[in-house]
Amino acid sequence: PVRFAGRDFLTLRDFNRSEIEHLLWSSLCLKSRIKENGEDYRPLLGKSIGMIFQKRSTRTRLSTETGMTLLGGHAAFLGPSDVHLGVNETIKDSARVLSGMVDLILGRVYDHQDITDLADEASVPVINGLSDLYHPLxxxxxxxxxxxxxxxxxxxxxxxxxxxxxxxxxxxxxxxxxxxxxxxxxxxxxxxxxxxxxxxxxxxxxxxxxxxxxxxxxxxxxxxxxxxxxxxxxxxxxxxxxxxxxxxxxxxxxxxxxxxxxxxxxxxxxxxxxxxxxxxxxxxxxxxxxxxxAENRKWSVMAVMLNLLKHYEPKLPRPLF
Ligand code: CP
Ligand code: NVA
CATH class of the missing domain: 3.40.50.1370 (Aspartate/ornithine carbamoyltransferase)
Structure with missing residues (x-):
């Protein structure tokens, strides 16, 4: 059985084959239910994600914001000039403050160490939205x-x-x-x-x-x-x-x-x-x-957010990968 709840999503190195396949299966299933079948499926009602971006983004930002909305939750975007992180406030302090207000954190950083530091200090799951080393989403x-x-x-x-x-x-x-x-x-x-x-x-x-x-x-x-x-x-x-x-x-x-x-x-x-x-x-x-x-960035980040917050059991038959 795969278990994601409470884990961070920083690199595919931390996930085994059946876990990665579960995320792919979840993505395909969410796409089918919500896009193809028009289902109103909002399992993350009342949940929120804080998105810290040290760099520009179109896809990662938009997929996470619109994906979170579709699942019933709220996404708050903190761009390079909005957030104190790394300028007026340490990563450690920022991680603790954010953890008190949101259920998930997504970070796009220069140095991969910054996202691992964030994950170490945060008490909520952290998602890597691109670092100099990896882009697992x-x-x-x-x-x-x-x-x-x-x-x-x-x-x-x-x-x-x-x-x-x-x-x-x-x-x-x-x-x-x-x-x-x-x-x-x-x-x-x-x-x-x-x-x-x-x-x-x-x-x-x-x-x-x-x-x-x-x-x-x-x-x-x-x-x-x-x-x-x-x-x-x-x-x-x-x-x-x-x-x-x-x-x-x-x-x-x-x-x-x-x-x-x-x-x-x-x-x-x-x-x-x-x-x-x-x-x-x-x-x-x-x-x-x-x-x-590019479109599939949305269904896949939705699968990641949903699985990190709650276990998701896909309804589609499991594909042969
Ligand atoms: N592919 C990708 O991550 O695009 P953005 O930089 O627009 O998020
Ligand atoms: N390698 C690129 C990917 C952008 C999505 C970069 O890090 O800028």
Whole structure:
């Protein structure tokens, strides 16, 4: 049996395969009940979430606010210029104050240590809404989207072409835990974090799942079903822009690169997208799942909030992942 109540959601590393699958199943079920069937389902009536953002956001903010409202609760947004945290008040004090008023906290931070400190001091569950190291909510939404599109996850080959960043780290854990093959191409010097990589390699080998790192995007994309990228310049790296554009110049995803992929390839991107990492004829093609992926941020964060506050038993039959 899976148990989420009272836990934090900081990284997929803390969750096992059946727990991650339970969150995917919950997401699909909430989408079916509320979106497709128009059910009025408000299990979080009277509950609230405090959202602390040190960086910009469109999707994470909107999915959490509208998702919480749909479930009957209230979301309070505290942007970088609203909140005392880190400026006038310590993380420790902020965590204690928020814990007295809300039932959940979501934080988007620069340093991953800030979200773990927040979680250590808060007496309510804390959700990572992106840190420099991880973005677990994004990968849940990505897997929900792939499950909807293909009807399964195991047996897919995913290729990452781009930066060794927070999104990739969460994808590495997610694939290794769920037994999905992952091939990663990053330019020299932009590899994923060493410790995260070692952990992902050991998980993947325990699950007899292929996990491969290269500097050649064409090798990574070879026979892939899913091609994923992200910006080359993450929030906080703006001053490295010129160097990065140059170092990543061979990594733009285009039709030529995708000739290596399986005929039924799909493209994914967590957004926001800049034109340099993927050409328009891929990004806006019928093989691009990016809008569905963005929408699924809502159903997946709803599943996380609901499970952390109350156990949710999905009503749909359990999908084969
Ligand atoms: N993908 C994602 O997290 O987008 P936002 O930065 O808009 O929240
Ligand atoms: N890697 C990007 C993801 C944005 C959703 C960043 O951290 O800025």
């Amino acid at each position: 994004q990968i849940l939404a990505d897997f929900v989207t792939l499950q909807e599109h293909f009807g399964f996850l195991q047996g897919l080959k995913i290729a990452w072409v781009g930066d060794g960043n927070n999104i990739l780290h969460s994808l590495m854990y997610g694939c290794a835990k769920l037994g999905i093959e992952l091939s990663v191409a990053t330019p020299l010097g932009y590899e994923p974090d060493k410790e995260v990589t070692q952990y992902a390699i050991s998980l993947a080998s325990r699950n007899k799942t292929n996990f491969n790192l290269t500097q050649n995007p064409f090798d990574a994309v070879y026979r892939a079903d899913v091609i994923v990228t992200d910006t080359w310049i993450s929030m906080g790296q703006e001053e490295e822009k010129i160097k990065r554009l140059n170092d990543f110049s061979a990594f733009q995803i285009d039709r030529k690169m995708l000739r290596e992929a399986n005929g039924n390839w799909v493209f994914m991107h967590c957004l926001p997208r800049k034109p340099e990492e993927v050409t328009d004829d891929v990004f806006y093609s019928k093989n691009s799942l990016v809008w569905q992926e």
